[in-house]
Amino acid sequence: MNWIAYVATYFIFWWLILFLVMPFGLKTQEEDQNVTLGTVASAPRGPHMLRAMLWTTLLTLVFIGVLYLVVDVLQFGVSDFPRIVPDYSS
Template sequence: MSWFSAVVVYFLIWWVTLFAVLPIGTRPDPEGDIATGGWRGVPQRPQLLRKVVITTVIAALIFAGVHALIVSDWLSFRSGWLALPEN
């Protein structure tokens, strides 16, 4: 895997993981003061920095597994049962 494709794969994993982590631990504001710009669905304390750090750690672990799977011969399109038939 080249470094460019590794960065692209990591970014895609990070982005999907971010959307999986965002709703964890959020509690909406039940009253939601419209005068201050808050609606009822807006979280009281979103803790975005904490969620970005958690997302980065989880995405790094997932990427390590994906990278190990890609560089191994366990899942290969060149040999084995997934290989294309030769002409």
């Protein structure tokens, strides 16, 4: 893979992992027993976007590193993976 493919893969997986990481560690105002007047009790307690973005970046870098190791260092390709679907042609 060239560097453009890695950048595109990083960008796509960063957004996917962001939406997977965002709910973790989120507490509602009701759970914290500190409901701000004029808000619903199920509203988030406070912003945690910076923490979510840091975790997203870290996990995406690990994923891209593993992808680089498998594809460029170990030279594995699609044809190297075992056939999962049985061959019904015969």
